[in-house]
Amino acid sequence: MAMTEREDDRVLEPFFAAARARPPEPGPDLLARVLAEAEAVQAARPAAVRDTGAAAAGPSGWRALIGVLGGWGGAGGLLAAGVAGLWIGFSGIGALGAASTELWGGAGAILDADLGADGVFSLILDLEAEA
Amino acid sequence: MAMAFDLTDDTSDDDLLARFAAGEAAAARALTLRLTPVALRVAQRMLGDAAEAEDVAQEAMLRLWRIAPDWRPGVARVSTWLYRVTVNLCTDRLRRRRGVGLEAAGEVADGAPAPVSTLIEADRAAALEAALMSLPERQRQAVVLRHIEGLSNPEIADILGIGVEAVESLTARGKRALAALLAGRREELGYGDD
Numbered sequence: 001m002a003m004t005e006r007e008d009d010r011v012l013e014p015f016f017a018a019a020r021a022r023p024p025e026p027g028p029d030l031l032a033r034v035l036a037e038a039e040a041v042q043a044a045r046p047a048a049v050r051d052t053g054a055a056a057a058g059p060s061g062w063r064a065l066i067g068v069l070g071g072w073g074g075a076g077g078l079l080a081a082g083v084a085g086l087w088i089g090f091s092g093i094g095a096l097g098a099a100s101t102e103l104w105g106g107a108g109a110i111l112d113a114d115l116g117a118d119g120v121f122s123l124i125l126d127l128e129a130e131a
Numbered sequence: 132m133a134m135a136f137d138l139t140d141d142t143s144d145d146d147l148l149a150r151f152a153a154g155e156a157a158a159a160r161a162l163t164l165r166l167t168p169v170a171l172r173v174a175q176r177m178l179g180d181a182a183e184a185e186d187v188a189q190e191a192m193l194r195l196w197r198i199a200p201d202w203r204p205g206v207a208r209v210s211t212w213l214y215r216v217t218v219n220l221c222t223d224r225l226r227r228r229r230g231v232g233l234e235a236a237g238e239v240a241d242g243a244p245a246p247v248s249t250l251i252e253a254d255r256a257a258a259l260e261a262a263l264m265s266l267p268e269r270q271r272q273a274v275v276l277r278h279i280e281g282l283s284n285p286e287i288a289d290i291l292g293i294g295v296e297a298v299e300s301l302t303a304r305g306k307r308a309l310a311a312l313l314a315g316r317r318e319e320l321g322y323g324d325d
Binding site for chain 2: 004005007008009011012014015016018019020021022023024025026030031033034035037038039041042045
């Protein structure tokens with residue numbers, strides 16, 4: 001087997017060498033089409049995702065939004081309000097009176113203790129990635 | 132500014148892909164120039180048809196652009212991923228050909244020998260390409276990746292989703308068949324004195 005394979009290699013290597021020396025090269029049309037699709041994919045991507053890479057050049061997307069909201073504290077507060085609203089929606093009107101004090105303490109405490117500013121931002125990115 | 136980077140051959144595929152995902156136009160250009168030829172080479176040798184090979188190369192690159200944001204550096208090699216996608220796209224094409232009775236599309240070049248005096252290296256490469264098209268698809272994949280692309284057996288195993296021993300078996304059987312096809316043409320192809 002090994003002998004046979006060595007003999008096959010001897011026969012074939014010149015052909016392989018010729019093939020390696022003359023690879024099919026992409027023409028300018030193909031390269032232009034590939035590049036155009038690359039640029040289209042880049043252009044279609046949300047700015048916030050692009051900003052997570054090395055080319056972040058300034059506030060845009062979520063960063064700009066967070067800036068408008070008054071920084072991380074404001075964004076965290078907004079998220080807390082959103083969570084609270086969701087809770088109210090699920091808990092129903094009847095339970096609201098009894099639970100409201102607990103709610104405002106509870107939801108805010110969770111955000112302050114477990115998420116923090118970085119956690120809130122990660123959560124926002126996760127939500128966006130899943131959207 | 133990141134755009135000031137000069138994206139030379141020293142920049143890794145992983146790095147370029149991350150920069151592409153970050154929106155760098157220069158990374159898109161560098162990856163296009165670096166990896167389109169890889170996809171095209173394999174597609175051309177798997178399909179034996181230039182137009183179809185271009186379509187496959189373009190599709191493989193589009194898939195690369197789309198997975199860029201989710202790429203995890205260091206987990207796999209970008210080139211390995213691209214080889215795998217290209218090979219799979221070629222398999223799909225070949226399956227479709229068989230479905231419409233065009234299996235022989237890439238095999239027509241095999242047969243009538245060209246006049247000895249006109250044979251140059253291009254003809255030798257063409258003779259190999261024609262002979263490759265007569266191999267079973269899996270053997271062709273293994274031989275192309277091993278002996279033309281120069282990949283290692285473990286990397287080929289990864290690309291094809293099989294074991295290293297299976298790769299060795301495929302390449303050995305593929306070369307056996309190729310040698311039988313081409314041995315008789317060595318003289319006319321200018322290798323008579325080897």
